[in-house]
Amino acid sequence: MRRIASLRLYAVLALMAVVAATGVVLSMPKASAATGSATGYATQNGGTTGGAGGQTVRATTGTAIHAALCNRASSSTPIIIQVEGTINHGNTSKVSGDSCNTAAGVIELKQISNVTIVGVGRGATFDQLGIHIREASNIIIQNVTVRNVKKSGSPTSNGGDAIGMESGVRNVWVDHVTLEASGGESEGFDGLFDMKNDTQYVTLSYSILRNSGRGGLVGSSESDRSNGFVTFHHNRYENIDSRTPLLRGGIGHIYNNHFVDIHDSGINSRAGARARVDNNYFEDSKDVLGTFYTDQAGYWQVNGNTFDNIRWSSRSGDTNPAGPNPQSNTSVSIPYSYNLDSAACVPDIVNRTAGANTGLRVSDGNCTPQTPGPTEPEPEPTDPPTEPGPEPTDPPTGTNLSIGAGSDGSSKASGTSYGDVRDGDMSTYWSPNGSTGSISIKWGSATTISKINIREAAGATGNIGSYRVLDADTGAVLASGNGAGVISFPATSVRKITFQITSSSGTPRIAEYETYAR
Incomplete structure (x- = not known):
């Protein structure tokens, strides 16, 4: 003592x-x-x-x-x-x-x-x-x-x-x-x-x-x-x-x-x-x-x-x-x-x-x-509760709307490309310039999306930690969770949808960012 x-x-x-x-x-x-x-x-x-x-x-x-x-x-x-x-x-x-x-x-x-x-x-x-x-x-x-x-x-x-x-x-x-x-x-x-x-x-x-x-x-x-x-x-x-x-x-x-x-x-x-x-x-x-x-x-x-x-x-x-x-x-x-x-x-x-x-x-x-008073109690977060993503064995149906769309994102690692997430080729990929970052799919007009499928490249499975899916037009959070795979949310009309990686256990490598209407 x-x-x-x-x-x-x-x-x-x-x-x-x-x-x-x-x-x-x-x-x-x-x-x-x-x-x-x-x-x-x-x-x-x-x-x-x-x-x-x-x-x-x-x-x-x-x-x-x-x-x-x-x-x-x-x-x-x-x-x-x-x-x-x-x-x-x-x-x-x-x-x-x-x-x-x-x-x-x-x-x-x-x-x-x-x-x-x-x-x-x-x-x-x-x-x-x-x-x-x-x-x-x-x-x-x-x-x-x-x-x-x-x-x-x-x-x-x-x-x-x-x-x-x-x-x-x-x-x-x-x-x-x-x-x-x-x-x-x-x-x-x-x-x-x-x-x-x-x-x-x-x-x-x-x-x-x-x-x-x-x-x-x-x-x-x-x-x-x-x-x-x-x-x-x-x-x-x-x-x-x-x-x-x-x-x-x-x-x-x-x-x-x-x-x-x-x-x-x-x-x-x-x-x-x-x-x-x-x-x-x-x-x-x-x-x-x-x-x-x-x-x-x-x-x-x-x-x-x-x-x-x-x-x-x-x-x-x-x-x-x-x-x-x-x-x-x-x-x-x-x-x-x-x-x-x-x-x-x-x-x-x-x-x-x-x-x-x-x-x-x-x-x-x-x-x-x-004249405002002291700060009120902290408001409830606007994000949905963080939960594990759906099992990737439940694939979406219909057409992958990312094919033929555009893409952009935060800074990318050398040798990777935004376009590689929508080319249908699992051997090419995008990586952020660091452990976190964001990648987006975009269209010239409003497109209804209710599911995305994030597919990691070979050798990087499990590297993605927590994520958020954002309506890039409004900033609204559509979903959040952990890991890659199929992510579902209420059907939303968007012109650009962003997958944001907020933590990782290794360098993320996204080979395909698929988007589906259902």
Whole structure:
């Protein structure tokens, strides 16, 4: 007993030393992860709760934020980090530990999950220091300001992005933040809010993005189409050249935002992206919606928007604005509930609610600001219960609809191909570039599917662990389970259906991804 007591005392003393060195202040009672609850696509895929239920830690330096992450029992132990003061290069150092992967000069949320960072007290400002989210999930960032992050000049941080996400990021809610620069790329700045390389289920709400050349993008290039299911609502985009946002592939839901003084182009839907644009207010701007700077078209559904003093270019070459009379050229189904404010009141309601240090007020859907209470109990996940898949001895009947269809997916291993899963040849296959990834079958028009058959290549049987089957048009989860074989679900009309591998015991190799109507 004395030895145990001594060890506990030693641990406490060691922790106190870390606290003294880094500026971490521990608060033992549990508290809500943030004020209010996630909205938009961040509510899908199991929901976004951040560090709810975890320990609360107060941090006044970037090093303290990293230390809080590194002092957890594991990289997935929930934690709420309350931040106050100015976080900058001078107080942000790398901290090492088994539960973190940090770096100096940037707030690094890498290979972790279940974290909330929330500004408290007199406010939190990340000055010339970006927030980098990589290979992470279930993250909340709320009530902070990130300003003047540079990719060139001095000092540099996070590739010039205020908040940047990449490489297998899932379920991020960024709420009531202010993201700002002091110029464009020639002045050393890049995007304010960027997502790339398989980033999905993200919501940006009640935030201000201003004074930048680039608002943000979803997809880093025309071939980076593994991102999507992103919601932007009740944000103010002001004094920005372009990318409010730029969408490459995937689905974006953009509603109740105020766009003012957009200089070159606004919502840029391209490379097959599909944007639903509801009840926004566009003011004193140019070419606020369309496909720009590419010959690879994107699509939009428009409802209830106000266009106030908008200048539209003539269509020519790679300039294809939606105006002067924007019309829908696609249809986008939204899988979550939401309340739309009238576009007429959007400038007022956004002005009274958006940004850091505004009291975290939100709209009630009737153009009236409300102050939300503490986070409600965690909602039930939207995924179906995970159960073992059906036995592969119960084959589907009818025609394999994958033959003649198209296919794409997340990054692929060298020497493999997306097309190999629909060629009827068991000797060819697709593998992800890692232990997890996704592969999709797609058609030019809606196709009814009720069964798929995932057939692993020789020598890789049993490598697939857990999976999810997604309606890629809406993000809805049709089925989940473990292992390959025949997977059944209620008949669903889809244009693209995704098989997502979320764990594996070895390198997955999918030889055939068959799809059937029954």
